[in-house]
Amino acid sequence: MAARVCATTAHAHASSATEMAADGGSFSVQLPCVFSPKSRQYLSVCAQDGRLRIWNTDSKTLQQEYVPSAHLSATCTCIAWGPCRTVKEGPRRKKRKSEAVQVEEKADLLAMGTAAGTVLIYSTAKGDLHCTLDGGHSGAVNCVDWHPEDSLLYSGSDDTSIVEWDLQTGKTRSKWKADRAAVTSLCVSPDGKLLLSAGQIIKMWDLDTKEVYRKFTGHSTAVTTLCFATTRPPDSNGLYFLSGAAHDRLLSVWQVREDGKDKNSVVSFTLSDEPRHIDLVASNSKEEAVRLVVVCKDGQLHLFEHFLNGPCKKPLSPSCTVQMSDTKESPMPIPLLAAALGPDPQSVLLAYGNHLQPVMERVEVNTAERHICLTRDVHTSLSLTMETTVSKVKTPLVNAKSRVLVPGLPGHQAPIKGPPQGSEKRKKDSDTKEISIAERLGEIDLSVVSSEKGAQKVTASLQTDNFAVLLVQGLESNDASLLNKIFQNRKETVIKKTIARLPLPAVIPLVEEITKRLQGHPYTAILMVRWLKAILVHHTSYLTSLPDLVTQLGVLYHMIESRVKMFHKLTKLQGKLHLLMTQVATNDSSNSISELDHTAKLVYEEESSDEDEASGDEGLPEEDSDHWEEEEEMEEDGEGNADEDKSDEEDGDPDSRTEPKANGEEDMEHENESEEE
Structure with a gap:
């Protein structure tokens, strides 16, 4: 038993890695994959290349393929099949009365929410878009769900609102704010009177009044799955629904009680990983059990069967767990993509493998065994344009100069695996343009040449074709030297x-x-x-166009933002240092100039006024106001001043010649004032 559990956990880890590789790298995006209701005749898949493919589960072939125009559309984030209806398949001959009676309802309309906020309605009867619903959301559409009877559609978005669309007019019928956070999941009740919506809080709305009927709290992350488990009315204490959240390995079951005391979940189902796809057969009475099949993120499938009749304290483990692996010597897990319960309790319709070309199979599961591992020999070529796989799809015309490496996933291995016989048949049967593509594929297909010239030369010539191929190789193999x-x-x-x-x-x-x-x-x-x-x-x-771009580029954004903030600080520091250095340089230059001026101004001015007295005040600049008595004595002694003036004139200094005259004039004015006094 312990060994089986260890093997199960090992398979779980390996299958999650396989799923990541199958989804084209480390994609955290949940690629939509849904079976059509009732007959389960179709499987709709939105793969990594942005195309919607509808597979026929009976013939296991590709029924239709919708290629959105790249410049007008955005990434598909969610899909939901509408209720089955009688389909008018275009103008045909009038049917007889006996034929007209045999009209059956088929799954036709498919709603696709996009990251641009629009909802596309695709019709399988037309094989093209039925209509486009836009103008309702300002953020990406996360979830869509149909009303079971009326031609109404509900969509929840990142802009925290729910929009009710009228498909007959193609316009919004009503819009209301549902949560503080983004609305990540929606589910309409089987009777069409209630609507479940969830961001982090689950709310139940009355669709007539658009008012909150109940609130349920208990998930710490965004709720990704909502589903009604019973068809009973809410006033009988018999209405139950399921909820699953991101990064949560539990499915919670909630009871809508008449007294309103429904704060906590009543039952929880344990899973091996986050739930990705759920299908259930609802119970109509207390004596009927709910049958549930859950496909997890790690690629495992879990089956549950439980009677919903009140609270259950212990978490319920699955009655059966199914895994798939290939038949190689070292088996690798095959991820399960979706599952649907059949009318027989043991029959399950599975879709597994790759999103680009899933394998559909109806399996009889022995629920008496707790763990089942199904081995399958899966040889799927990723090129969907080979001769037998696609017959009704128009292949795009490719320019003759262009070089086709691979459709779909990154890597150039897919065309190499194609059988050479098929390519020769295509050369004979196809047009000239397709011949040129086939020839180019034949040039790339070097398996025949490898036996003659050696594999090393061939791989080297292929790898050095261009840097893009080398870059994809390095990213897939995580080869540091190549990168x-x-x-x-x-x-x-x-x-x-x-x-x-x-x-x-x-x-x-x-x-x-x-x-x-x-x-x-x-x-x-x-x-x-x-x-x-x-x-x-x-x-x-x-x-x-990626819905989770914020999480994908968050690390890069924060790193650039931190460096930009540091750059602003460094530029401020550089500016301050530059200002400081210029101030220091100007200060040094001004100091040197002032010293020269200082000595030149003071020497001769002091000699002219105080040579006889030999006073020690040579450094004082203002002699006129501080030495009245000395100047009067100098005026009485007129001969001495005359001798001094003569000696100064003989020296030839113009400054010393003019300044004493000015001083003498000032002295004469002062002397006249004293005489008048």
Whole structure:
């Protein structure tokens, strides 16, 4: 038993890694994957390449493919099938009365919420868009759900509001604020009277009045799953619903009580990881158990069966857990994408493998066993345009000069695995344009040449084809030496061309690698900034279409923001230092000039006034006001002054010649004043 549990946990970790690799790198985005209601005839999948594919579960083939125009649409974030209805399949011949009776309701309309805030309604009968609902949300649409009877659709968004759409007019019927945080999940009750919405608080709304009927709190993270488990009315204490949250390994069951005492969940189901896909058969009475199948983030499937008749203290473990692996010598897990319960309690419809080309299979599960591991031999080629897989899809016309490396996921291995016989058949049967593509694929397919010239030369010639292929190889294998060689390139043209040729799913892994290197040595940071600039120039439209861009680029943003703040401080410090240095330099120069002027001004002025008395006050500049008595004595002795003036004139100093005259005039004025007194 312990060994089985250890093996289960090992499979869980490995399958989560497999799922990440299958989703094109470290994607945390939940790719929508939903079976159609009732007959389960269709499986709708939105893969990494942005296309909506509808697979037929009976014939296991691709029924339809919707390719949104890249410049008009945004990333699909959620999908939901509408209720089955009678479909008018365009103008055809009039049917007879006997044929008209045999009209069955089919799943037709499919609602797709986008990261741009619009809701696209796709019709499988038309094979194209039925209508586009826009103008209701200012943020990304996180969840959509249909009203079971009326032609109404409900959508919840990042702008914290819920919009009720009228599909007959294509306009909003009503809009109201639902939560403080983003609305991440919605579910309409089977009778169409109540609506569950959740951000971090679960609210139950009365759809007639648009008022809150009940509130339920208990999740610490955003609620990603809501589902009604019973079809009973809320006033009979028999209405139950399920909720699952991000990063939470529990499914909580809530009871809507008549007395309003429904603060805590009554039952909880334990899971191996966060729930990604849920399908259940609701119970109509207390004697009927709820059957539940849950596909987790790690790729495992859990089956539950429980009678909802009040609270249960212990968490319930699954009655059966199903895992899948391949048939190789060292088996690798195959992630399960979605599951649907059949009418028989033991039959389950599974979708597993890759989102680009899932494998659908109906399996009989022996619920008596606690752990089941299904081994399957899965050979799926990622190129969906091979001859047998797609018949009804129009392949896009490719320019003859362009070079096709791979459709879908990053990496160039998919065309190499294609059988050479099929490519030869396509050359004979197809048009001239397709022949050129097939020839180019044949040039890339070097498996025949490898036996003659050796595998090493072939792989070397393939790897050195361009830097984009090498970069994808380095990101997938996490080869540090290969990445170092690529990132050391400083040519702007090479960097721009490499980033332009990079497949979209490799953009986020490349940004994460650049973020790691930016945090290292400053020399590497200088090189990384050029690559980051090229990514932002070429792939901004793709990055802005990602629903969880904030979490993907959060580390990079905070790092750049902290460095920018530090840059402002450094520039302020540099400015202050520059100001200080200029002040010091000007101060030094002004000091030297003032000393020269100081000596030049004072020497001769003192000699002219105080030579006879030989007073020690040579440093005083103002002689007129401080020495009245001395000047009077000098005026009485007129001959001595005359001799001094003569000697000064003989020296030839103009300053000493003019200043005593001025002093003599002032002295004469003072003497006249004293005589008048």
